[in-house]
Amino acid sequence: MKNVDQRVWYVIGLSVAVVIIILFLEWRTNYKLREKIKQQWGKAPVWSRFDHEDSLKDAWKIAQTYQKFESEIDDITWYDLDMTEVFEAVNGTYSSIGSEALYQRLRNFDFNDQSVEKLEELIAFYEEQPEKRAAIQFRFGQLGKKDKNFVKHYLSEAAGKELPHFYLYVFFGILPLIGAGILAFGQVFGLYLLVGSICLNTFYYLSKKERLETELNSMRYFVQGLGTAKAISKIETPVQQQLKSNLTPLKSILTFAVSFRVKSNSEAEMLFDYINIMFMLPFISYHFALRRLAKHNKEAIILWDLLGELEAAYAVLNFRLYMPKTAVPKFQTGGVSAENSYHPLLSASAVVNPVAWENNTLVTGSNASGKSTYVKSVAINCILAQTIHTAAADHFLMQRGHVLTSMAVEDDLFEGDSYFVAEIKSIKRVLDQVATGEHCYCFIDEILKGTNTIERIAASASIIDWLKDYPSIAFVATHDIELTEILKYSCTNLHFEEQIEADGISFDYQVRSGAAKTRNALELLQVMSYPKVIVDSAKEEAAFFDKHRLWNILNTPTV
Known part of the structure; x- marks a missing residue:
């Protein structure tokens, strides 16, 4: 016991x-x-x-x-x-x-x-x-x-x-x-x-x-x-x-x-x-x-x-x-207006820019000049403003609306889609939403870059022009300067540019009014130490096209 x-x-x-x-x-x-x-x-x-x-x-x-x-x-x-x-x-x-x-x-x-x-x-x-x-x-x-x-x-x-x-x-x-x-x-x-x-x-x-x-x-x-x-x-x-x-x-x-x-x-x-x-x-x-x-x-x-x-x-x-600076957004009819807007993921080093977006806008500029980052920053702030009532800016004003993008398109091996097919499917879903008549903010980066130059410019101009008949607006980043001329009466033009220096190319990432007037792809080839004969030849061909609006035929046989 x-x-x-x-x-x-x-x-x-x-x-x-x-x-x-x-x-x-x-x-x-x-x-x-x-x-x-x-x-x-x-x-x-x-x-x-x-x-x-x-x-x-x-x-x-x-x-x-x-x-x-x-x-x-x-x-x-x-x-x-x-x-x-x-x-x-x-x-x-x-x-x-x-x-x-x-x-x-x-x-x-x-x-x-x-x-x-x-x-x-x-x-x-x-x-x-x-x-x-x-x-x-x-x-x-x-x-x-x-x-x-x-x-x-x-x-x-x-x-x-x-x-x-x-x-x-x-x-x-x-x-x-x-x-x-x-x-x-x-x-x-x-x-x-x-x-x-x-x-x-x-x-x-x-x-x-x-x-x-x-x-x-x-x-x-x-x-x-x-x-x-x-x-x-x-x-x-x-x-x-x-x-x-x-x-x-x-x-x-x-x-x-x-x-x-x-x-x-x-x-x-x-x-x-x-x-x-x-x-x-x-x-x-x-x-x-x-x-x-x-x-x-x-x-x-x-x-x-x-x-x-x-x-x-x-x-x-x-x-x-x-965050360095944020704004509580205000909502009213119209487009998007912002002061000192920036990309929230680049807060420590971001360059601030204004936004005055009331109609379809083309953004042109050199490679790596900041146009894609700018377009993305506006898109992200349109989402943050409507979801967490916060924007990465000093001031942010917009009309409520759907936000849709077509940017990082990839070919789809499982669906058997080529890059271009994947791209037109991505853009089509944007157009379908616009066609409902609801207010949409559309963001497209390098529109239709998966096809040849003539058809890309023709289709891109037609798509952007079609958008003007609906209560939606688009931000389109593109290298196709021709679009800025074709759509100059229906689109606002913005651009980014580079500064050519002795030791290379630099960018200030500031948005400017108007279409881009400069190109830097050939300068980048030179900076990356491409053979001089390639760079010089490319510059000559580009200059010939700018003057005659025709391409010079290389290695033409002599009679």
Whole structure:
């Protein structure tokens, strides 16, 4: 009997030691997180091993099944403009709820003030209440990030995903409790039942976990997100009442799905996992949480969106703080007007330029003079202005509209498309959107460069001229100076130029009115040490064409 009592005290002592270790590890993790929040505020986001785009894109696609917007940044435009890198520059979030919401915000928007007004309300709150902002960041940081968390999948459709054999899991889960109860009365059989059931549960759990791991991890992140919502709902914010009202019907999940409550980025998670396994808690909790989620799906969607808005807002504020200059855009009918606009990915070394874009515009200039970067900077700022209500400029004014590009075209081996076919498909989707009659901003770089000169110029001029009959405007970067003459009565001309110096070519990257008057391709050949005979011959041929508008025939045989 004495030996049994000793074993009981040993179990109690071990349990107390485990609790103390868990509490210490949790305290240390929280301390490090608070210090990180202080140090990172107002700085560019650091690289994270999470937030892979395939995960963010999956969540965005699933959300589209239950959320609709008036405009979308399609894949071609997204990758033409390197918007993944732009997202990373803004993404100062601490949880996947925030990063997924920010990614969605950058890819979808409506043509009204409702979304941006809510964003600005939260940003103003964070500016006025830095302590509360840090407290909210801390709660999201405790939640952490998890790629492929599939929460949006459950929000879109929770019904019918319950695990089979639910009552078998319940039976196995209570066996250790029965064993512990018998042991407490001094019966050795209780010890055998306790140890045996724990071994059985461990074996059964591990055999099932691999097949159900995705479901369990997804539900774990959802339940932990509810815990984050509960903590943040105690902080006075502009959305406090909305958080509370939508959390109320879901609160019971936090009680009955306790096995999912330990945060996935906590050092204590491994220790708590053993307890989960002993009592089959993940399977039991999953079943209950899923049934509750299916019943209150609407509230869960609203709650998740509110959390995303809260976190995306402080990420946008942080972006505004660390960028050299930003503007809160204004919206009115017309085109785009900006002062000291620049490319946000080149913030440290960017050259600022004005934007006065009211009608179709051709941008010409030498190679590497900055015309493509300028066009991209305008396109990116048109997106940022309408999504995160922020532009990389001193002043930014525009009419709301769709943003579409055709720039970094590549041939498609899988579709069997040549470069030119891929290019005309890309431009055709732009024209299809313009044909709807909605206001569009179209950006095309090196239009139709995949075909011969005569047909390229003829088709390009016809496409750009066609656009003038619709309430859309285009920015077209091109090397074809002929277009500036053909379209001089319907297009504005801008250009960039180079400065030829003794040791090479330099650029000031300043946009200028009018069409380009200079070329630098042959000078670049010389700078790159091409044979002098090649460079001289090329210059002679170009000069002959400029004078006669005909090409000189080389190596003409003498009669």
